[in-house]
Amino acid sequence: MAVEPVIIKGTRDGIMIIMDGNTDFEIIKNAIYEKLQNGNGFFDGGMARVKVKNGSLSHEDYLNLEQILKEFNMSLQRQASPRTIIFPGQCRNRILLLKKTVRSGQKISYKGTVVILGDVNPGSEIVATGDILVMGVLRGMAHAGAHGDMSAIVAAFRLQPTQLRIAGIISRPPEDKQEVPQFPEIARLKDKAIIIEPYYQLNFESIKRKREGIK
Amino acid sequence: MSQVLVITSGKGGVGKTTTTANIGTGLALYKHRKVVMVDADIGLRNLDVVMGLENRIVYDLVDVTHGMCRLKQALIKDKRFENLYLLPAAQTKDKTAVTPDQMKKLCEDLRKEFDYVLIDCPAGIEQGFKNAIAGADRAIIVTTPEVSAVRDADRIVGLLEASGFEEPKLIINRIRPDMVKRGDMMNIDDMIDILAIELLGVVPEDEKIVISTNRGEPAVADEYSRAGQAYRNITRRIEGEDVPLMTIEEVEPTFMDKLRMFFGLKARRVKGEGARWTF
Numbered sequence: 001m002a003v004e005p006v007i008i009k010g011t012r013d014g015i016m017i018i019m020d021g022n023t024d025f026e027i028i029k030n031a032i033y034e035k036l037q038n039g040n041g042f043f044d045g046g047m048a049r050v051k052v053k054n055g056s057l058s059h060e061d062y063l064n065l066e067q068i069l070k071e072f073n074m075s076l077q078r079q080a081s082p083r084t085i086i087f088p089g090q091c092r093n094r095i096l097l098l099k100k101t102v103r104s105g106q107k108i109s110y111k112g113t114v115v116i117l118g119d120v121n122p123g124s125e126i127v128a129t130g131d132i133l134v135m136g137v138l139r140g141m142a143h144a145g146a147h148g149d150m151s152a153i154v155a156a157f158r159l160q161p162t163q164l165r166i167a168g169i170i171s172r173p174p175e176d177k178q179e180v181p182q183f184p185e186i187a188r189l190k191d192k193a194i195i196i197e198p199y200y201q202l203n204f205e206s207i208k209r210k211r212e213g214i215k
Numbered sequence: 216m217s218q219v220l221v222i223t224s225g226k227g228g229v230g231k232t233t234t235t236a237n238i239g240t241g242l243a244l245y246k247h248r249k250v251v252m253v254d255a256d257i258g259l260r261n262l263d264v265v266m267g268l269e270n271r272i273v274y275d276l277v278d279v280t281h282g283m284c285r286l287k288q289a290l291i292k293d294k295r296f297e298n299l300y301l302l303p304a305a306q307t308k309d310k311t312a313v314t315p316d317q318m319k320k321l322c323e324d325l326r327k328e329f330d331y332v333l334i335d336c337p338a339g340i341e342q343g344f345k346n347a348i349a350g351a352d353r354a355i356i357v358t359t360p361e362v363s364a365v366r367d368a369d370r371i372v373g374l375l376e377a378s379g380f381e382e383p384k385l386i387i388n389r390i391r392p393d394m395v396k397r398g399d400m401m402n403i404d405d406m407i408d409i410l411a412i413e414l415l416g417v418v419p420e421d422e423k424i425v426i427s428t429n430r431g432e433p434a435v436a437d438e439y440s441r442a443g444q445a446y447r448n449i450t451r452r453i454e455g456e457d458v459p460l461m462t463i464e465e466v467e468p469t470f471m472d473k474l475r476m477f478f479g480l481k482a483r484r485v486k487g488e489g490a491r492w493t494f
Contacts, residue, residue: 101411103373104366105340121369121409139409 014047225367267431322350
């Protein structure tokens with residue numbers, strides 16, 4: 001089945017341009033041009049968002065696209081997904097990288113930041129003086145900033161811990177069974193309480209400022 | 216190449232002994248392999264009872280490791296199945312009566328005589344577990360669709376990995392398709408997701424297991440047992456055959472089947488491949 005290089009969909013606040021990342025950008029560009037031309041000014045002054053399937057858009061292409069849209073009096077809304085988000089973790093000297101599943105009964109203790117490429121299963125414990133980053137499902141107990149670092153964070157691809165601890169603060173997920181979020185999340189301390197935020201909507205500036213303030 | 220397999224679970228009561236008995240019988244009966252089942256649950260021996268061989272015990276595993284008798288003297292030949300042997304555990308001693316080194320030596324001795332050495336591991340993670348896994352090449356982990364059993368299985372996988380076992384295999388026991396369908400029981404994918412090991416087979420809950428266990432006749436030999444069918448498939452997978460895992464759904468009997476059942480001409484039965492229930 002041939003994939004259409006570009007699909008344009010209407011959304012509440014403008015249009016969504018869905019493009020196939022495997023297709024040459026030149027073809028995509030022409031297709032967008034053609035589609036917008038056929039609109040006969042219908043899209044005039046609207047907002048557009050871009051979604052790339054099976055790939056990503058280079059910065060150059062992105063600017064190129066913005067140019068085309070400008071010709072049709074449209075503005076391109078900058079979005080989180082095509083950009084690289086820098087992880088807000090502190091640059092620490094000591095990092096433990098583990099490529100395994102941490103299973104029930106296993107305990108990882110480390111003076112520094114722990115990065116796990118795998119799942120952390122229920123019944124296991126991760127204790128780090130720095131941050132904890134799990135590139136998988138965190139189902140066990142995680143204790144970041146074990147020596148009292150209030151700026152430590154716990155981040156996971158899927159954050160479903162039995163218990164979370166940051167510095168001296170302990171929290172657990174709500175008892176009532178709710179829908180588990182299917183996106184990466186970050187837990188950090190705010191006013192002596194652990195808050196959990198989706199990774200993509202994080203206000204990085206505030207974390208940065210907080211860290212610098214503590215230093 | 217002969218293999219030493221340990222059947223373990225962590226949690227008790229999930230069906231290690233039943234699984235050992237059925238896999239052992241299956242390999243001997245259908246694959247004509249020379250099989251010995253070793254009961255490593257010293258002090259709480261059960262495998263002999265499940266196999267219906269209790270009254271034939273003269274010497275046991277502790278006698279062999281302590282040099283009180285020759286290995287051949289302690290081995291019990293099964294009364295029904297050719298090529299199937301049992302090395303029973305001692306009932307009057309406890310787990311400390313044997314060391315991992317002694318078990319290793321025992322497994323090496325058995326390996327020379329048999330195609331398969333199946334070790335029935337005791338519950339827990341202490342000395343008995345360490346003894347049972349000492350001489351094994353591969354591990355089969357049995358779990359039931361309960362959070363606690365899966366948690367313990369996960370712990371066992373971790374301990375096995377630490378002891379140098381590569382890729383333990385998983386058997387999910389006593390699953391009830393109707394409950395899974397209603398969402399009242401953990402489904403297979405949930406368990407695989409957590410344990411992240413290869414699935415060897417799924418055994419449905421089956422009343423016949425209770426009957427066969429009490430009678431000392433493994434269900435694998437019962438062609439009409441659902442669990443028996445599942446164990447036959449597991450046996451074939453151990454032998455390296457590619458038996459696909461089927462969806463566990465009870466197929467509604469057709470009108471003709473119902474009619475036959477009504478006249479007692481057809482039991483709700485399973486036989487061979489292309490069965491009504493496939494596991």
